[in-house]
Amino acid sequence: MRNIIVQKFGGTSVADTEKIKNVARAVIREKNLGNDVVVVVSAMGHTTDLLVKMAKEISDTPSAREMDMLLSTGEGVSIALLAMALQAQGCDAVSMNAIQAGIMTENLHSKARIIDIKTENIFKHLDEGKVVVIAGFQGVTDELEITTLGRGGSDTSAVALAGALNAKRCDIYTDVEGVYTTDPRIVPYASRLEQISYEEMLELARVGANVLHPRAVETAAKYHMPVRVRSTFKLENLGTLMLGVNQMEIQRPVTGVASDLSQLRIVVCDVQDNPGTAAILFDGLAKENISVDMIIQSYARKAMNTNDIAFTIDKADLDRTMKILEKVKENLHYSNVFVDDKIAKISIVGAGMIDKPGIAAKMFRTLADLDINIKMISTSEIKISCLVEQSSANDAVTALHRVFGLDCDTKAVVKGDLPPSV
Numbered sequence: 001m002r003n004i005i006v007q008k009f010g011g012t013s014v015a016d017t018e019k020i021k022n023v024a025r026a027v028i029r030e031k032n033l034g035n036d037v038v039v040v041v042s043a044m045g046h047t048t049d050l051l052v053k054m055a056k057e058i059s060d061t062p063s064a065r066e067m068d069m070l071l072s073t074g075e076g077v078s079i080a081l082l083a084m085a086l087q088a089q090g091c092d093a094v095s096m097n098a099i100q101a102g103i104m105t106e107n108l109h110s111k112a113r114i115i116d117i118k119t120e121n122i123f124k125h126l127d128e129g130k131v132v133v134i135a136g137f138q139g140v141t142d143e144l145e146i147t148t149l150g151r152g153g154s155d156t157s158a159v160a161l162a163g164a165l166n167a168k169r170c171d172i173y174t175d176v177e178g179v180y181t182t183d184p185r186i187v188p189y190a191s192r193l194e195q196i197s198y199e200e201m202l203e204l205a206r207v208g209a210n211v212l213h214p215r216a217v218e219t220a221a222k223y224h225m226p227v228r229v230r231s232t233f234k235l236e237n238l239g240t241l242m243l244g245v246n247q248m249e250i251q252r253p254v255t256g257v258a259s260d261l262s263q264l265r266i267v268v269c270d271v272q273d274n275p276g277t278a279a280i281l282f283d284g285l286a287k288e289n290i291s292v293d294m295i296i297q298s299y300a301r302k303a304m305n306t307n308d309i310a311f312t313i314d315k316a317d318l319d320r321t322m323k324i325l326e327k328v329k330e331n332l333h334y335s336n337v338f339v340d341d342k343i344a345k346i347s348i349v350g351a352g353m354i355d356k357p358g359i360a361a362k363m364f365r366t367l368a369d370l371d372i373n374i375k376m377i378s379t380s381e382i383k384i385s386c387l388v389e390q391s392s393a394n395d396a397v398t399a400l401h402r403v404f405g406l407d408c409d410t411k412a413v414v415k416g417d418l419p420p421s422v
C-alpha cells in the first residue's frame with residue numbers, strides 16, 4: 001500500500017534560497033520515513049503582493065485573464081527552485097505546473113474552483129520514486145486557460161491534491177506553530193489549539209483567520225482528510241490537527257476570535273419597499289459573481305414606502321458593484337449610495353456555543369464596555385459576527401479573547417513580517 005503525504009509550504013517558508021534549502025530538508029525527512037511525498041508550494045515571500053502592485057501601476061482595471069497569467073508566475077519560480085534544491089541534496093524530484101499536474105478548474109478567473117485533478121502524471125513520477133513538487137494557487141481550464149484559486153489558494157491546491165491522491169495526511173507548513181485561538185500577530189497571548197474541527201475552522205477561515213484558505217477546509221471536510229497546520233521552522237512540533245467534530249471533546253463555548261478587514265459596507269438609501277427590490281439588486285450582483293456577506297434591510301418608512309438596504313462585499317469588488325448599482329437605479333429608485341471602507345468584521349466561533357445562551361450578550365457587552373458601536377450583526381449556529389469601526393478592531397479582538405477565557409501564559413512565535421500594503 002502506498003503512503004502518500006502532501007506537504008504544503010507557504011510564502012514565508014520559501015521566501016529566499018536558504019529557506020528553500022531548508023524546505024528541501026523537511027521534504028527529505030518525510031521521504032526518509034518511507035512516504036511518497038507530493039509538495040505544494042506558494043510564491044516566494046511577498047511575490048504575489050508585488051505582482052499585484054506592478055499590475056496596478058500599469059492599469060487601474062487589468063483584465064482578470066492577464067492578472068491570472070501574471071500571478072501564476074510566482075508559484076512557477078518556487079517549484080523549479082525547490083526541485084533543484086531537492087536534486088542538489090541527492091533527492092530525485094520533478095516540478096509540475098497546474099497544466100502538467102492536471103489541476104482542472106472552472107472557467108472563472110481569480111477565484112476558480114477545482115473541479116477535477118487528472119492524477120496520471122503525478123502517479124507516474126511517484127512510481128519512479130520521485131518527489132513531485134506542484135505549483136499551488138494555479139489551475140487550468142478545459143480550454144487551456146490559466147486560472148487562480150483566490151488569494152491564499154495554495155492551501156486548497158494541497159488539500160485537493162491530497163484528496164485526489166488518497167493521501168494519508170496533508171501537512172500545511174507555515175510561519176506559526178499551528179491554528180491559534182486568534183491571530184497571534186494581533187494577540188501575542190493567543191493559545192495554540194491541539195485540534196480543531198472542520199466546521200469551526202471553516203467558520204474561522206471565512207471570517208478572516210487566513211492561516212487556512214476556506215475552500216481548503218471545505219475540501220478537507222469533503223474527503224475527511226486529516227490536515228495538520230504546523231511550523232516550517234520547528235519541524236518536530238505537530239501543530240494543530242484538523243478533523244471531524246464528532247472526534248473531539250468540546251471544552252469551551254468559544255474556540256476562536258477573528259477579524260476581517262477585507263470588506264466594505266454599502267448602504268443603498270431610500271429604495272422602494274416593494275416585493276422584488278432585493279431580488280433585483282442581489283440578482284445583479286450574483287450574475288457578476290460578487291459575493292455578498294452581511295445584509296440588513298431597515299424598517300420601512302411607511303409615508304414614503306421606502307427603506308434602506310446595507311450589505312458588505314469584498315473591497316476588490318467595489319468598482320463592479322458600483323457599476324451594477326448604476327444599472328439597477330431606474331428599477332430601485334434609490335436616492336443615494338454610501339460606501340464605508342473603514343470597517344472590520346469581528347467574529348467569535350465555537351461549536352460549544354450551540355444551545356448555550358448568553359454568548360451573544362457577552363460579546364455585545366464586551367464591545368459596549370469598550371465604547372465600540374456595532375453597525376451590523378450576523379450569526380450562524382457556531383458563529384457571531386459584528387461589524388465595527390476598523391480602528392477598534394484590535395481592541396475588540398483582544399478583549400473578546402480575554403473575556404472568553406482564551407488567553408495563554410506564553411507568547412506565540414511568529415516568523416516573517418507582514419506583507420507590504422498593496
Ligand code: ADP
Nearest residue numbers: 010011012174175179180182183185209210211
Ligand atoms: P502562508 O504564507 O504560509 O500560507 P499565511 O500568511 O497565509 O501563511 O497564514 C499564516 C498567518 O495566518 C500567520 O502568520 C498569522 O498571522 C495568520 N493567522 C490569522 N489567524 C490565525 C489563527 N487563528 N491562527 C494562526 N494564524 C493565524
Ligand code: ASP
Nearest residue numbers: 042048137151152153154
Ligand atoms: N501566492 C498566492 C497568494 O499569495 C497563493 C498562496 O500563497 O496561497 O495569495
Ligand code: MG
Nearest residue numbers: 010152210211
Ligand atoms: Mg496562506
